[in-house]
Amino acid sequence: MSKKPSNPNEPLPDLGTALGDKLQFSDDLQARMVAQLRLRESGIPPKYLGKDFENFLARDKVRRDLLAAAQGYVESFNLTDKTKYFGLFFQAPTGAGKTHLATAILKNVILKGYSGVYCNVPRLLELLRELMYDRAHYDERGFLARCETADLVVLDDIGTETVSGWVQDRLYLLVNRRYEDMGRTIVTTNCDEATLRERVGERVESRLIEMCNNRWVFPQEDYRMKMWGAPPTASRK
Template sequence: MQMFYNDLKERERLIAESRPEDLCCHSCGRLFAPSWDHLEGQWGYPEITDSGICRQCRKLQHIRQNMETCLKHAGVPPKYLHCSFENFQVMDENRMCVNACGHYLSHPRPDFPGLYLYENCGTGKTHLAAAIVRKLLLKGKQVVFTCVPRLCFEIKKAFHNNCKVTEQDAIQAYVSCEYLVLDDLGVEKPTEWVKKTLGYIIYERDNMFKPTIITSNLSLDEMSHQVDHRIASRIAGMGPVVRVQGPDWRLKQYLS
């Protein structure tokens, strides 16, 4: 028994002696410690891929190379797949808003993680929201982009008998995702069921400090009167409220 123990100690010493240096990811430069692979009987770097970059960098590379698919998968509609900050028309009227979106992305506040963008139709709210999704995906975040009608449709689908997903599961998916982008909130007068469901998702996310990004035609004052004052006051406490401003581009294009 003692001999076996000594053998084991000796083996451990030899393994420790043969430990190679930490390995650097070629992309981000982070160092990764080796770990002993008991099956292979050798040192390895499970966090470093065959191409010499770490798993996180490999994941981000995959996202960059397949951005359109990732945006579609996140729920961004085809019309907005091309939208980025680079191709957003910045003018004096909306410069503050674009800066606010940039600041939101570069200085995340865990205690104040929401963002509310509002303005009349056609001022580029959805473009900005899609551009934010693109940036978040590039940071490796998990994002769900949806609008209220689609969210309700997905949850109601679960009412049908043959559906394997229950209503609660469908709602939970919106509660638990890392980032939720709700486009065009308040565009139509919500039913009691919509208010209740939406309220639940927003409250739950707020209680867990989960970032929710909302675009709307309504100011929070208008939201309070036309949708629900509790939802509006909850949103006000979740993060910055930013007016997009700028001329109405849909109208401008139509008139030119």
């Protein structure tokens, strides 16, 4: 991951729509600035910055329940009870809406004033490999630290590849730090538990299962296929 370090003097991207109604029109300039900075730092990819509860279509009961649970999670989000885990485990095939809902939760938790980080795990593993060869940029090390300590972290798409050796040990350190701190974590994966265990190792998998004790069942349907409209039909003259 040899991306350029970001320039701190760069103007903030226009996050108007990402801020949503809650802050977009707020007169509290300071609250808007803080939310903008936090959103920029969160690492939520541009595609998902515009994803929210409002554009998560819920025409069936399963999706309605998921949406209500996601909104409830944001409403009740707090850090006061450190005796229990409040993590979520999204397990479903590709295109089911896991990243959409996870980033919507993250964004709304950030808008409540908490810190949050979106972490795409395959990209994280690439970063860890760079670190192993001491090729990572300083801000990428900062990203890793934020993944360990943020109030809410989304570990998206875990289990896509088998990790071993140094990279697995480093992944363990990150997960274990959140485990020990009772950090709020949302995990998304395409894998069943056995495959996940095989890919990330049993110590990582076992901790994730305990931390993300609420498993949400998504529809087994690739939403991306819905966007592929019907083929054009030849018009009759």
